Amino acid sequence: MGFRRGKRHRSSLDVLTLRIKEVQRTGDATSLLTPQVRAERDALWAESVGPDGSVGFRELGILALYHWLCYTAQQYDGETDLRLALQMYEVLLPVEPEVVPPEVKALLSGVPERGTPGEAADLAVGLFQQAGDLHGIDRAIAVMRQALADTAADARERPERLAKLGVMVRHRYEVTRRTRDLTEAVDLGRQAVAEAPPGHPGRMAGVTNLALTLRLRHDLTGSPTDLAEATALAGEAVELLPRDHPERGSALFNLAVMLRSAQDRSDTAITLLTEAAALIHPHHSQYGSVLATLGRALLERHLHSGAHGRGDLDAALTMLEAARARIPKESPQRPRLLATLAVGYRLRFHLDGSVEDLDQEFTQLWELYERSGEKDRTLLPQIAMALRDRAAHTADLLERERYVDAVRVLKRFCGPEQQAVVAGHIGAALLSLYGDTDDLSHLDEAVTMLRAAGEPEPLVAALRLRHTRTRQAYDLEEAVRLEAGAARTSQPVSAGTRAAVRKLLADVMDWSLPPSGWIGVDGELAVLQSALDSGDRETADVAVLRLAHMAPLRVGRLGEEPLPPPATTRERLNRLVHALNADEDTDRDGAGDDDESE
Structure with missing residues (x-):
């Protein structure tokens, strides 16, 4: 593919080649992102094209490597650089495979020609499902964008492809936490729903994906508008599916999760989760999450109202244990599941005094401690308390x-x-x-x-x-x-403990946590109230430690701006503060009587 090159062309090629060699020597590719180097790239590209539109393999290899290094220098944030690098390497792979980086070969291996927009969309979905890292996700997104660009504006398939692209971009946000990905995912979801009016076959996918994306943004910003819209869309998704539809269980689960995020304390979410658990096949990947969520909901109802008595606690532990058997140890859902199980077994031990429940509490806490790399020392008092009680019952x-x-x-x-x-x-x-x-x-x-x-x-x-x-x-x-x-x-627990409790309660009033965080706080406040009422200093101390560990700086996820205490939590906090103040007034009156008698 040779063609005549002028002096300036050779200089542009040599200069860019030298820059790339320097990057390979130092490992720092950020120098390639400057406007000056971009201009040198443009000059080389313009001068590399021969009269017949062809480009020499050497020039193409340097340009492909330049774009690949730019893509990696932006921490895999340059879709344009990735697309150009892959297009150039696709040409080079059959003739000069040695110049293609191994990561690129992995992305290109087995990739057929894009063909029609429908074939390209199917290819993008396949790439997304097989994506093992950010490279793969970006590749799938690039192919789906091309498929969407080639899809006619009035094509019946367009809303579904918009929704699928939105899912891919949302998933990339969950990996990178880049807010612009989340914003784009919401925009794509809205566009998919707008282009799929009622009766359109693509509306179900559109409303479901937009609901999930809005809830994700609510978790980040705490926007009640996003959560309200997400809940309405999840409800529409349930209405769109007949009772015998295989996806109805997942739709019910999504709606229940939205209601729980909205702090809905009615039994509606539990009813939806119970129906979802009955409909979703036990081998479905979502089944463990449904059981875990249902278990937490039953445990919370037991803590908040106790209206269903011991039945809710037993049912919660049954569901949580079933979820534990299905959620892998490496899953990010596992720690929260273990912590909930430990709380449930501790509550039932207080009711029955069963050593089996103590053993189970210890098992969950120890797995949590091991999972932390034996670094989460706040778990040690809880583990010690389980061992102490186990010794007393042996x-x-x-x-x-x-x-x-x-x-x-x-x-x-x-x-x-x-x-x-x-x-x-x-x-x-x-x-x-x-x-x-x-x-x-x-x-x-x-x-x-x-x-x-x-x-x-x-x-x-x-x-x-x-x-x-x-x-x-x-x-x-x-x-x-x-x-x-x-x-x-004359106090049920030490003055130091009461002072620590009073200070911590004042701090909690000013906390901001995601809804799931307030659920944990509510449970610990119930344990603390019980400990103070019964004069159980040890349990009160442990509850204070657990609450302190839930402070926003420790549990908040990157970029979150969560919510202040919900009404039920504020009510419990106020009751605790009032009880502590009443105890302090009684102590002060007693001290005054002693002074007078002397």
């Missing part, structure tokens, strides 16, 4: 000591904020163990741990036990001082 002494040893090991990995809580669990377990073994070393360690935990009530019990055993006067003196202090404060 008859075999050797097995009980093994549980206590396990909690001791956990304490070594705790940060400063978890040390006191875990020390309290160790002390309580050792105190219980001493009652069966009469081993003074257990009692001595229990006293040490309970002092570190700042646990007045169990510490007094331990000190009096040790005084009875050893007759050491200082144990009795310390116990009396602690009892006198407790009598003066």
Whole structure:
């Protein structure tokens, strides 16, 4: 494909070649994105075209490599550069395969000619389904754009192709988190719905995909308008499908998810999810998500109202366990599922005292901890509490000591904020163990741990036990001082815990979280209320730790601007604050009476 080249042409080719070699040496391709280098590329392209419109293989190879490097330099954000690189490499692959990068060969392998717009659209869908990385997604999007450009404006297939392109762009947003992709996905979805009026065969796909995309944007911006429109579209999708349609289960699931995002506390979402679970085949990829969502909804209803009693809790755990069997360990849905299961088993343990539920709680928490690379130390107090309770419900002494040893090991990995809580669990377990073994070393360690935990009530019990055993006067003196202090404060849990709770509740009032985050907060507030009412200092401390871990800076996803506390959460917060203030007023009145008597 030779043709005559002038001096300037050779210079443009040589200059661009030298720039590319420098990029290959340094690994930094951003220098190719400057206007000067773009101009050099344009000059080389203009001078490379021969009289017959052909281009030499050497020039084509340099230009293809230039566009591929530009595409990678923009972190796979240059669709135009990708399209041009692939077009040029398609020409080079049969004749000079050694110049084609392996990643490009993977994208081009097995790709047939585009042919008609319909064939191109089918090809794009196939590429998208097989895409294993961002390269593949971009390739599918480029092919679908071409198919859409070649589709007549009045073609019956056009709305469906718009909707499919919207799905691909939305999926790319979920990978890259680039907001312009999300905006384009919404625009494509609206266009697909607008071009598919009622009765059009492509309307179902259009309304479903637009609903999902609007809900995704609601999760990012918190826009109630987006959520309301998404819910209406999801409802339309359900209405469009007859009861025996194979996609009806998925449509019901989508609508239920929208209602739950809108904090709908009625039973409507549970009814929809129950019907969806009955319709979707157990081998469908969505089945595990449906069961997990239904399990969470039942658990929340149990926490919020208790109107259905124990039945909701048992049904929730059944659904969540079934979901656990179907959602792979590597799935991003798995951590939330495990955390929900742990809460459910803890709640049922409080009702029944079943060691099987304790074992299950420990199993979920330990998998969560391992999944974090053993870095999420906020889980350690919860794991320690499960081990402590397990030790207390075990008859075999050797097995009980093994549980206590396990909690001791956990304490070594705790940060400063978890040390006191875990020390309290160790002390309580050792105190219980001493009652069966009469081993003074257990009692001595229990006293040490309970002092570190700042646990007045169990510490007094331990000190009096040790005084009875050893007759050491200082144990009795310390116990009396602690009892006198407790009598003066007259409170169910320590002043430090109440102060921490009061400060945390004030912070929570100002938090902004996604709807799923507020569900977790609501559950922990219910546990905290119960702990404060019953004077359970240990459970209250753990609930405070869990709530602190839910703060927006730790759970928020990149770019989110979530919602303030929903009405149900604000009501629960206000009740807790009122109860704490009432306790403080009672303490103050009691302290005043003491002053007068003196």
